[in-house]
Amino acid sequence: MEVSELADRTSKCIRLELPTNQETSMSSALILLGKPVSSRAAGLNIVKDVVLKAWKPVYPLEAKHLDKSTFMFSFHHEVDINKVFQKRPWSIRGDHLVLKKWRPELDWKEVNFSLSTFWIQIHSLPAHWKSEDNIRKIGSTAGNVLAIDVVGEGGRF
Known part of the structure; x- marks a missing residue:
């Protein structure tokens, strides 16, 4: 393809400004990221089992492994996330669980887990x-x- 042909194609491009997906931004307010302070890796099934028993959410709770030591907890109602966040600190099998609210403008890898509430x-x-x-x-x-x-x-x- 010639440069002039490529220039012709790109000159026909239009620019659109799209609104953000309100559904996604609302759901991000219902997400906590958690990282156990431990030298050993915690499995998703163990973490999910422990938090379901400890937190006793009224509405469904989804847990997802983001990497070997970071978890995403997605709540379906603000009552549950507020209760869990207000009653910190939590632990997973004796290891402190640092919980942070996730803001959609940050990649989960940018969340600072170096401070916690006690x-x-x-x-x-x-x-x-x-x-x-x-x-x-x-x-x-x-x-x-x-x-x-x-x-x-x-x-x-």
């Missing part, structure tokens, strides 16, 4: 040190404090 419990803190500021200061030694929940003692400091 609950920290403080026991037997003397009464004269029990204040929100002190509890936040203790928690901040491990990272960002997302919330403080005082159990026992009527929820008072």
